[in-house]
Amino acid sequence: QVQLVESGGGSVEAGGSLRLSCVVSGLTYRRSCLAWFRQAPGKERERVARIHSSDDSTHYADSVKGRLTISKDNAKDTLHLKMNDLKPEDTAMYYCAAAQALGPGCPLASDYNHWGQGTQVTVSS
Numbered sequence: 001q002v003q004l005v006e007s008g009g010g011s012v013e014a015g016g017s018l019r020l021s022c023v024v025s026g027l028t029y030r031r032s033c034l035a036w037f038r039q040a041p042g043k044e045r046e047r048v049a050r051i052h053s054s055d056d057s058t059h060y061a062d063s064v065k066g067r068l069t070i071s072k073d074n075a076k077d078t079l080h081l082k083m084n085d086l087k088p089e090d091t092a093m094y095y096c097a098a099a100q101a102l103g104p105g106c107p108l109a110s111d112y113n114h115w116g117q118g119t120q121v122t123v124s125s
Contacts, residue, residue, distance in 0.1 A: 002026040002114040004096050009119030016086050016123070022079040022096030022116055029053075032098050032117075033106035036070060036081045038092035038121075045095075048111040049081060052101060059106070086123045093118040 008020040024034065035050035048061045049070035058070055070083040079096050097112035 002098060004098060004114060004116035005120040006094065006096050006112050006116040009094060009121045011122040011124065012086055014087055014125050018083045018086065019095055020081040020083065020094055020096075020119060020121075020123060022081075024077050024096075024098060025078060025085040027098055027114070029100040031103075033101045033112075034070075034072060034079045035097050035099075035106070035109075035112060035113070036068075036079075037095045037097055037112075038090075039095070040092040043092075044110075047112075048094075050106050051079070052104070052106055054101070054104065083121070086121075086124045088125045090121060091123050095119075 003025045004022050006022045019115040031051050032053045035047050037045050037047050039045040048064045049068055051058050051070050067085045071080045095118045096116045098114040099107045
């Protein structure tokens with residue numbers, strides 16, 4: 001059984017930083033992709049960053065490039081999202097997610113089938 005448990009959310013002022021963590025267990029795919037999604041009230045869910053297990057290649061949404069960094073600690077089975085220069089528009093519930101990778105690329109955002117419970121990030125102006 002795959003489990004993903006996020007932590008690290010909170011409230012910060014604009015320009016501040018947070019680091020989200022997600023402990024992943026039970027994931028047995030030979031290749032997988034891990035990602036961070038976010039969803040603000042009244043908005044669609046957005047994948048902000050993802051990382052491939054084979055080569056640690058990453059991809060970011062344009063809205064977060066240069067400010068957010070995704071990484072994984074294989075020894076601790078933990079996914080991180082370092083968030084710098086936070087803006088009020090980053091306010092959302094953040095979720096980590098996992099999916100099997102069938103090749104060198106990661107699946108579509110809609111194909112992620114393992115999810116954590118979410119952690120709230122609130123950025124005040």
